[in-house]
Amino acid sequence: MEKRRRSIEYDPARAKVAADNLRSAGLADVVTVVPGDAFVQIPKVPGDFDFVFLDAWKRDYKRFFDLVLPRLEPRGLLLAHNVVNKQAEMHDFLDAITRNPKLFTTIVSPSSEGMSVSVKLK
Numbered sequence: 001m002e003k004r005r006r007s008i009e010y011d012p013a014r015a016k017v018a019a020d021n022l023r024s025a026g027l028a029d030v031v032t033v034v035p036g037d038a039f040v041q042i043p044k045v046p047g048d049f050d051f052v053f054l055d056a057w058k059r060d061y062k063r064f065f066d067l068v069l070p071r072l073e074p075r076g077l078l079l080a081h082n083v084v085n086k087q088a089e090m091h092d093f094l095d096a097i098t099r100n101p102k103l104f105t106t107i108v109s110p111s112s113e114g115m116s117v118s119v120k121l122k
C-alpha cells in the first residue's frame, strides 16, 4: 500500500512556507502539508506509521509519543529533534523512549541540538 507523507503545522504562515518549499523541491506529490493542530489531525490519519518525526513544542513530546506509539509499525522509526539542547523540557519523553521495552533508542548529536532515533521492536 502506498504511504502518504504528511507534515502537520498549525501556524498558517509556516504551513505555507513548508508547502512552498516542498513544491520548489518537486516533492508536492510526495508530502502533503496539513494545516492544523497535530493532536487533532493525527487521529484523522488512516493506517499505521512507518516513520514519525517530532519537532513541535518540546513539552508536548510525551503526549505525541503516547498518541503515535500504538500506531507505529514494527521496525517503524520515531525521531525527535532537540533532545540534547532542550532535554530539560522533555524529561518525561526521554524517560519514555529510553525505558519502553518496545523500543530501541539511541541519541545522535551531529549538532548541539541532538536527535533521538527510536525503532519499534518486533
Ligand SMILES: C[S@@+](CC[C@H](N)C(=O)[O-])C[C@H]1O[C@@H](n2cnc3c(N)ncnc32)[C@H](O)[C@@H]1O
Pocket (backbone or CB within 6 Å): 008, 009, 010, 011, 014, 036, 037, 038, 039, 055, 056, 057
Ligand atoms: C521548532 S519549530 C520546527 C518547525 C520545522 N520543523 C522547522 O524545522 O522549521 C516547531 C513547530 O511546531 C509547530 N507546532 C507546535 N505544536 C504543534 C501542534 N500541536 N500541531 C501542529 N504544529 C505544531 C509550531 O507552529 C512550529 O512551527
